[in-house]
Amino acid sequence: MKIIAALVTASINKPVSTTIGLLILFMLSAMTVVAEQLPPPSATTEYSKEGADTCLQCHDQDSKFPVLAIFNSPHGNKNTKHGPFSSAGLQCETCHGAAAAHTVKRLRKGQVRAAMISFKTKDVISNDEKNQLCLACHQATTTRHWLGSVHQSNDLACTDCHQIHISDDPILNKAQQLEQCGQCHTKEKVANHSVFSHPLTSGQMGCTDCHSPHDANNNQLLVSDSVNETCYQCHAEKRGPFLWEHEPVTDNCLNCHRPHGSNQAALLTQRAPYLCQNCHNSDGHPSFSYGSDDAQGQQASAFLLGRSCANCHAKIHGSNHPSGYKFQR
Structure with a gap:
C-alpha cells in the first residue's frame, strides 16, 4: 500500500507518459514481491557433496525405501543421454532436488530430518511441479500435450502411474496395464472380466493399444481421432x-x-x-x-x-x- 501511495503522489501533475511508466514500474515490483513469496521448489538449497553415494548409505536394498534397482533402468544408466546419472547429471538430486540438509548423518535429539522432494502424496511441491521435473527430459511426442489433458486436469502426477526405482515399470507392460489403470478406472477393469472382452487379461492387448494416457484430441484419450478410427486399427474390414x-x-x-x-x-x-x-x-x-x-x-x-x-x-x-x-x- 505504501508503494501505491508513493506512486500516486509522484504521478500528480505529471505527463501521461510518466504516469504510465510509473504504473508499469509498480506492476513489475508487485510481480517481484509475489515471486519472492512463492515457496522454493525444494526444501533445501544446497546439493550433497557425494551425490548418490550419500543417498545409498541409507537407501540400500535393506532399507524401507530401496532404490538400487534404478541402476538396471534407463534412469540409472550412465550411458543414457541427458539422464540423471549421465556425466552432466546431478544423479538422485536431478529429480529429488538439492538435498544437502536431508543427508545430514547425525541429528540432534528431537530434530526432524529436512524434507525433500519425495514424489509421494504429501510432498514439498505440487503435482504440477513434480510433473515439470519429469517433462524436463520427457518432452517426446507422447507427452508434448500433457498440459490441459484429462489426467493433468485431474491433478494426476506422473508417479501415480509410473514407478522409477525398479528395473521394469509395470505400466509399460501390457499384461500389467489393466491392473495399474484399474486402480482408478474400476468400472472398466470389472467389465474386462465379463464373459466376452478384449484379451487384456491375458496380456495380448493393453490399455495403451486404444488409449493415449498422456494426451489426445478427445475426452476418452483415444489413440486415434474418434472411436471408429481407433476400432478400425484392428477391425479394418468394418471400415x-x-x-x-x-x-x-x-x-x-x-x-x-x-x-x-x-x-x-x-x-x-x-x-x-x-x-x-x-x-x-x-x-x-x-x-x-x-x-x-x-x-x-x-x-x-x-x-x-x-x-x-x-x-x-x-x-x-x-x-x-x-x-x-x-x-x-
Missing part, C-alpha cells in the same frame, strides 16, 4: 466405405458395442433382436422367437430358432452387393 451403409455403424461403434466387456457375444450392449429393435420396429417383421412346432414341415431351422436378426442380415456393418440394401448379402 468401408460400403455401397450400403448402416447409420449406427458409421456414427459410432459404441452404439452397439461395449469395448471393455459384455456378457453378450461380440461385445454387444444387448442381445439381438432387442438391440436391433431399439431402432427397428418389429411390427410386421418376424423378429420374435419361435419354437420347433412353428417350423415349416416340423423341421427345426437354425434361421428360425433363436431368431437373431443377424441370421439373415449377416452384413450388418455394411454391404457392397447390388442387392444388399437390407444387409443380407
